[in-house]
Structures are given as C-alpha cells and as structure tokens.
Amino acid sequence: MTTRLSFSSFSSCHLCLLVVLALFRSCSSKQNSEPVLCIDAERQALLRFKHGLTDETHRLASWVAENKDCCNWYGITCDNSTGHVHRVHLPGHGGHCPAYSVSYFTEKEYTDASKQRLKGDISRSLLDLKQLKHLDLSCNDFRGIQVPKFIGSLQNLKYLNLSNSKFGGTIPPQLGNLSNLNVLCLGSFHEFNSTRNQQA
Structure with a gap:
C-alpha cells in the first residue's frame, strides 16, 4: 500500500x-x-538620409518617425537577431534603369521617367548604420555631385551599386578602403559630365 x-x-x-x-x-x-525592432539610432540616421533626398513618387512614404520599426520600411532589410540595418536597396526604376540615350516620345513620358529617380544629396548619416553590408542607389539622378568620400568608411559593405545615377567628378580613392567589398558597380559614372559638355 x-x-x-x-x-x-x-x-x-x-x-x-x-x-x-x-x-x-x-x-x-x-x-x-x-521580431527584433530596428535600432533607434539607425532609424534616426535613415530619417536624416531621407531628408536630403527628393522623392517625387513617394517611394519612401513609409520612412516616417511614427513608424518605429525601420526594418519594415521600403528598401530596408535588418538582421533578424540584432536589428541592425544591413541593406539599403533603393534603385530607381525598380533597378531596370533605361539608357540615357533613350528617346522619349513625349515630354510627359520623359517627366514620368525622371520622377522615378531619387535626387538630392547623400547624407553622412549613413555612417551610423554600423552593420550596413548592401547599398544600392543605382538608376537615380544625383545631378553631377561627386560620390561622397565617406562611403569609403562603411567598412562592412560587401555590395555597392551607384551605377547610372549621374554622379560626376572623380571616383574617390577612399572607396579602396572597402576591404570587404565583393561587388562594386559604377557603370556610366561619367555619363552626366559627357552629356553636359555636349550641350555646352
């Protein structure tokens, strides 16, 4: 018992x-x-980056202070375990940029195509994205500004695409500091300068 x-x-x-x-x-x-929310300092950095851009088609409409999780913003991808931003993917025209030699049939078609491109300045606030590995600003229209030297300080970058975005000047030697870089795209880098010289 x-x-x-x-x-x-x-x-x-x-x-x-x-x-x-x-x-x-x-x-x-x-x-x-x-889900891990994005880091507040990096969210603020992205908002400052947006402030320097002209976004005529409102692609960055989700980039607002009220939307606390920048990992859900358009073009942004974060690390699932840390919340660090590791991808900023903002090509114009969905990454399929037309050649500059394309003849548009109407002024409206040309204007509409132009609106698909981000314009403005590239803010140093990108340096606050400490784990950024992928930066794609291709097919936009930066109207002859030089590629910022500070991009060479984004030490974790593995992918950098600035092609067909109408950058001018010379390619900054600081890009040579990107020791982890696997892909570098700077195609049609001088297109803006050559077009401007032809028109002068």
Whole structure:
C-alpha cells in the first residue's frame, strides 16, 4: 500500500515537472520568434538620409518617425537577431534603369521617367548604420555631385551599386578602403559630365 502511494506521488511529480518544462519551452520559443525592432539610432540616421533626398513618387512614404520599426520600411532589410540595418536597396526604376540615350516620345513620358529617380544629396548619416553590408542607389539622378568620400568608411559593405545615377567628378580613392567589398558597380559614372559638355 505504501509502495503504491510513493510510486503514485512520484509519477504525479514527474508529470508536473514535464508540464512545467513544456510550458517554459513554449514561452521561450515565443519570445525568440518575436521580431527584433530596428535600432533607434539607425532609424534616426535613415530619417536624416531621407531628408536630403527628393522623392517625387513617394517611394519612401513609409520612412516616417511614427513608424518605429525601420526594418519594415521600403528598401530596408535588418538582421533578424540584432536589428541592425544591413541593406539599403533603393534603385530607381525598380533597378531596370533605361539608357540615357533613350528617346522619349513625349515630354510627359520623359517627366514620368525622371520622377522615378531619387535626387538630392547623400547624407553622412549613413555612417551610423554600423552593420550596413548592401547599398544600392543605382538608376537615380544625383545631378553631377561627386560620390561622397565617406562611403569609403562603411567598412562592412560587401555590395555597392551607384551605377547610372549621374554622379560626376572623380571616383574617390577612399572607396579602396572597402576591404570587404565583393561587388562594386559604377557603370556610366561619367555619363552626366559627357552629356553636359555636349550641350555646352
């Protein structure tokens, strides 16, 4: 009789322990599956970057202070475990930029195509994106400004695409500091200068 009672008590305790462990694992997995929000300092950096741009088609409409999670903003990808921004992907024309030699049939078609390109300045606030690995600003229209030298300080960059975005001047030698870079695209870098010289 005593042996049965002890065995029954042991089984009940064992069962309770298994239930507690199962609940703990369930709660733990739910916590781990919750998305990590972007880092506030990096969100502020992106807002300053946006402030320097002209966005005529409102591609960056989701980039607002009220939207706290910059990981859900257009063109932004974050690391799932740390929340650091590691991808800024903002090519004009969806990355399929037309050649500058294309003849548009109407002024409206030309204007509409031009609006698909971001314009303005590139803010140094990008330096606050400490884990940035991918930067694509191709097919935009930076109207002859020089590629910012500070881009050479984005030490974690593995992919940099500034092609067909009407940059002028010379390619800054600081880009040579990007020791982790696997892909560098600067195609049609001098297109803006050559077009301007022909028109002069």
